[in-house]
Amino acid sequence: MEKFKSVRRSAVTFEGKRFSAGAQKVTCLLTTGSLTTAGSKPMPSACQIVDRWNTEWDVKDLFNINDIKKALSSKTTLKKIATERNAHKILELLGLYEIAMLTDYNELQAVNYIKGHLLNEYLGGPGTDDNLTPMTQSANSTYYHRFEKGLILALKAAKLAEVKSEYFVRVAFSAECSGALKPWWGDPTRETANMLKRLPRKVTASYELKGYYLSAKPGPRGLAFKALPPAEQKIFAKANGLFGTGAKSYTLDLFEY
Numbered sequence: 001m002e003k004f005k006s007v008r009r010s011a012v013t014f015e016g017k018r019f020s021a022g023a024q025k026v027t028c029l030l031t032t033g034s035l036t037t038a039g040s041k042p043m044p045s046a047c048q049i050v051d052r053w054n055t056e057w058d059v060k061d062l063f064n065i066n067d068i069k070k071a072l073s074s075k076t077t078l079k080k081i082a083t084e085r086n087a088h089k090i091l092e093l094l095g096l097y098e099i100a101m102l103t104d105y106n107e108l109q110a111v112n113y114i115k116g117h118l119l120n121e122y123l124g125g126p127g128t129d130d131n132l133t134p135m136t137q138s139a140n141s142t143y144y145h146r147f148e149k150g151l152i153l154a155l156k157a158a159k160l161a162e163v164k165s166e167y168f169v170r171v172a173f174s175a176e177c178s179g180a181l182k183p184w185w186g187d188p189t190r191e192t193a194n195m196l197k198r199l200p201r202k203v204t205a206s207y208e209l210k211g212y213y214l215s216a217k218p219g220p221r222g223l224a225f226k227a228l229p230p231a232e233q234k235i236f237a238k239a240n241g242l243f244g245t246g247a248k249s250y251t252l253d254l255f256e257y
Contacts, residue, residue, distance in 0.1 A: 001028050001029070001030055001031070001033075001034040001123070001124040002028065002029040002030075002031065002170075003027075003028055003029050004026070004027075004028040004119075004124075004130075005026065005027050005028065006023050006025065006026045006130035006131060007023065007024045007025040007026075008022070008023055008024065008129055008130060009021045009022055009023060009024045009129075009133075009177070009198075009199075009200075010198070012049055012195050012198045012199065013194075013195065014049065014052060014191070014192075014195040015191065017052075019048040019049040019051075019052055020045070020046060020047060020048045020049070020129050021047060021048075021049050021129075021133075021134065021198070021199060022046070022047040022115070022129050022131075022132040022133040022134065023118055023129060023130055023131055023132060023133060023177075024176065024177050024200070025174070025175065025176040025177065026118045026119055026125075026130070026131055026173075026174070026175050026176075027172075027173065027174045027175075028119065028173050029170050029171065029172060029173070029210070030123060030124075030151075030155065030170070030171040030172075030173050030207070031168060031169065031170055031171070032155050032156075032158050032159035032162055032168065032169065034123045034124045034155065035122065035123065035152070035155055035156065035159060036122055036123075036124060037122065039120075039121030039122045039125075039127075040121045040124075040125065040126050040127040040128075041121065041127050042114075042115035042117075042127040042132055043127050043128055046115060046127060046128050046129045046132050047115040047129060047132040047133070047134060049134060049195075049199070050113050050114065050115050050134050053108045053109070053113050053134075054109070054112075054113055101189050101191065101192065103185065103187070103188070104183075104185075104188055104189055104191075104192040107183070107184065107185045107188075108192075111136050111255075111257060112136065112137040113134055113135070113136060113137070114134075114135060114136070114137055114140055115127075115132045115133075115134065116132060116133055116134070116135035116139065116140045116143070116254070117131055117132060118131050118132070118133060118175040118177075118203065118205070119131055119173060119175065120144070120148045120151075120152065122152065123148075123151070123152065123155070123173075133177055133200065133203065133254065134199060134254065135203075135252075135254040135255065136254070136255055136256060136257065138256050138257055139252055139253060139254050139255065139256045142252060142256060143203075143205075143250075143252050146250055146252075147205055147248075147250040147252070150242070150248065151171070151173075151207050151248075153242055154171075154209075154239060154242035154243045155169075155171065157238045157239035157242050158236065158239035158243075160239075161235045161236045161238070161239050164235050165232055165235050165236065166214055166215055166232070167212040167213060167214060167215065167223075167228065167232055167236070168212070168213055168215055169209060169210075169211070169212060169213070169222075169236075169239070169243075170209075170210045170211065170213060170222060171207050171208065171209055171210060171243070172207065172208050172210050172247075173205075173206070173207045174205065174206055174207075175203055175204070175205035175206075176203065176204055176205075177200035177202065177203045177254070178200055178201070178202050178203070178204065179200055179201030179202045180196075180197045180198075180199070180200070180201060181196040181197060181199040181200065181201050181254075181255060182196060182197065182201075183196055184255075200254060201253065201254060201255065202251055202252060202253055202254060203251070203252050203254055204249060204250070204251045204252075205249070205250055205252070206247045206248060206249035206250070207247065207248055208243075208246065208247035208248070209240070209243040209244075210222055211223055211224060212224075212225065212228055212232070212236065225240045
């Protein structure tokens with residue numbers, strides 16, 4: 001892999017704490033040397049918001065009885081409660097704001113979230129905040145079968161061809177997140193809604209064969225397939241067919257169920 005660049009997403013705040021949230025964009029040049037069987041698994045310190053979502057909550061941890069007693073002993077608080085129409089605000093006045101988040105917690109935990117690689121780990125994609133983003137397990141599977149698998153197969157075919165050739169391939173790769181995640185249930189708390197909107201809803205990834213380069217003189221510009229000597233065209237025919245012409249692009253819904 002060459003020229004790997006990443007733009008990290010800003011950390012998100014949830015329940016008064018800040019959590020890392022992965023990458024917004026990655027770009028790089030791939031070669032067949034990028035292929036690896038020892039992928040880089042997500043690091044525990046990366047994309048921490050996923051760990052928070054997957055944490056099981058205990059109802060007993062959501063309130064303090066002394067806070068409730070204090071609220072009920074205050075005439076000012078009781079007057080505010082008597083005129084307040086917003087349920088979330090009433091719970092907040094009673095020191096029970098966390099209870100209002102129970103629905104949020106239940107909805108967040110109804111889906112299996114993972115720290116997904118924007119650049120596949122078996123293509124050298126690191127398991128750090130430079131390359132991870134929150135997504136569902138289902139989205140990760142779709143990303144592999146509809147996009148990553150084709151790229152990996154094309155690079156594997158090129159690797160077999162390179163053994164017999166004087167040339168090697170370079171492939172431009174990019175993945176950029178977009179949109180803003182919105183609560184998928186009614187009446188979420190402002191706390192949860194604000195956290196979710198700082199996370200992306202989609203990622204658009206693409207790859208494109210940039211050309212064929214002489215191993216002895218790998219200059220900045222490669223040859224197009226048709227410019228290769230006929231013998232080399234025969235060697236790379238399968239790989240070139242898998243790469244296709246132009247860029248191959250795919251847009252993924254990161255939170256598909």
